Amino acid sequence: MNVLNWIQICLFLTTCMHFGTPDKTHTGHEANLVRVPIGGNSWVTNELERDKTISKDGLTNWSSPASTVTTYVRFDKAGSLNLSINLRVADGKSRLRVTLLGQSKEVDVQGSTFVDYPLGQWSVAKAGYIKIVLQGISKTGATYADVTNFGISGEVIDERTAFVRDNEGNFFYWGRRGPSVHLRYPIPDGVEAEWFYNEVTVPKGSDIIGSYYMANGFGEGYFGMQVNSPTERRILFSVWSPFKTDNPSQIPDDQKILLDRKGADVVTNDFGNEGSGGQSYLRYNWVAGQTYKFLLRGQPVENGYTTYTAYFRAPDATNWQLIASFKRPKTTTYLKSLYSFLENFTPQTGNIQREVDFSNQWVRSRDGQWQELTKAQFTGDNTAKKAFRMDYAGGLKDNKRFFLRNCGFFDTYTPLKTDLTRPAQPQSPNINVAVLP
Template sequence: MKPTFHLLLAAGCLSLMSCAKTSFSSGDAQKDMKKQPPVTASGLTDIAVALGSNAWLTQSNAGAAEVVVDYGLANWTSSNSVFSAYFRTSAKGTLHLALRGKVASGTSQLRITAAGQSKTITATGSTYHTIDVGDYNLTDTGYVKVDFQGVSKTGGYFADLSDLYISGAATTGRLNYIQTDVYWGRRGPSVHLGYTQPAGKNIEWFYNEVTVPAGQDPVGSYFMSNGFSQGYFGIQVNSTTERRVLFSVWSPADTDDPNNIPDSLKIELLRKGPNVQTGSFGNEGAGGQSYLVYNWQAGTTYRFLTRAVPVANNKTEFTSWFYAPETGAWQLIASFRRPQTNTYLTGLYSFLENFSTETGYKGRKGQYGNQWARDNNGTWYELTKAQFTGDATAASQSRMDFAGGVETNKFYLRNCGFFSQFIPINTPFTRTASGVAPVINFNTLP
């Protein structure tokens, strides 16, 4: 989807994750999936929190068989594995839990932990039914994490679980959990900083710095630094062994399939830096893409520079450079020419997203500092104001684990991890001006 700025839907990510769908325990056919939430003793119907949408495998040994699929928890064979489900409450008090599940054969003991309280229950029965767990006491509002761990079993699998049923005083207020748009919900909310540009100026250059705090860089993270109306530029964690510096420019064609872009609307690669890979991208708009495999590190500040220059025949050239303190020099990533475009840089922004559904429960945070814009006359302007916005997942409040603000005179963005202290979207932020423009020799840029 090609986004407008204020509702950016996680632009241009490169998801490497896919859900394994082999050798499920007993749920592949899903023959008995008709759901009937139980009625409590008070006569109130429990609320069904679908585990296929709201649970993750959060602890396991290498090569574990356990998996979360559309219909819930499956292949549950190891007592070392832990599934975790999340939902957010706005009331305290008693929380009653029950499960909708089945045990393919034999009897299983399961440990269910919530709010620091654990209960071990016995489950049996080869068709889906309600398994009562019991009462827990919530002394605070916010996100509740419910852990599922197998204790012992006489059959091959601990259980197949499709839903967590919740009821009680703690559920009488507003509840937040994923009900629709499951793919985006499991990725988690994307959040953005929209910078206030100087009015009436032709911005040719945009400079920004990104620091990822230690431990805030799980797989699936994209810390996008230099966004503009036609593209984006930042750093990603693509796998446990690969990280990238990514720069992409959207085609003006209205399509998510790069194969459908006519020649007249294709992004033209003008040049690229050493070891930079180039190609096309799709799924969220389409266009030209470039990336450098680079092992950037958390705790280190990296610098980003982007230029836009209108040229002849109603085209604009966009170029980005990356500066790593490890190398001490600017590295050209790529230069693209975009057709049907006559513009300088507009819509300057940064974002933070997770592009992996499997790591949607892991928190991440990026700091964005020292933003500057330079006009076509060579005058620098410091950008000290930003508007905090979110994507559709944040706007719908199916997930509330998003935040932003200012710390150590840098803007920051935070998402995922199911933390409770969210910051409302559309909040404005202001950092203190440093007054010291970046020193860049534009004549020697590669």
């Protein structure tokens, strides 16, 4: 046997020992080891298996070779990364491939007890998100493996390493939905805003299933447009009851949202699970790349109610369309706490980037004067505030409109509570509110 053959055999045996069998006493980790749960940070590419393979317990029922599993982690700096994977194999043996940072390694796994398999040390060149791609190569049993987490340690790990750390508060669900982001518009001092006008444009390619592009939010509800399925889109307007519950059947009669009127083809019902109240929607196949107009009215009326009325106008329409008008009890106020947001309500698409533009915001006071809203503050939900996800951004586009972006695990983020200002527009909305339906 020559020296070259001997070296090749030694390298082969070393590789098999390091990556082919679990080391229960040493996984190559440093003292700052943390674990990245599959249940809150991973997605399956195979649509036929994605709903049944990722759960709060991690990756299970993984049987298809087409089901590639991708896990995302964000590092705030460059440096070394030690990696391991915690798994078990219910029966038989499997070979898995792990790919990250442009390199792949394979590992042979077996055994019905959860153990850590070391995956070596990697070099992270810059701050930002990395994706860890897990693929099944071969198996002798029914499934490849059940996987709970990736272990990470090394120079890149610090308090700013971003991923969904645990399921407390159901954050595996919220984390996989992705961070919701908002634009909060301050109303000029002394203005009692009866009307709120906004324009919304979803760029081409950003109309992702599960997206809500909310244009006209206010203290008691919201109004915008959604992508609900491959074949359905909606214009949605909702008003919360003053009674705090996620179950609309629990709302007392004197605190229920009352429908005053609705537009043609508009569906109305109760809603729950995120507060409760009255909901209305129009099935309407809006088109990415076009600009849609939203108009909201808030008007105090008799007996301690405020009426909220929503109007929608497509770019090819000559008139405003009534969506619905609701009366909210125990409320006497004009519009307040105005905002827009971008959210994803489908965890299965929380790994896909989306974006929306908001432009030409105005309010009309109770005495009929239009006031432009040129300022906004960028904010985020708890997923963003906890830094479980940092793929969020907002700002000014083309020096004339605000934008929001989320999901997709892009690297550059906008700090929360960033104040934004857009240039003023020369013309207020040309709307004769007296003739609206």
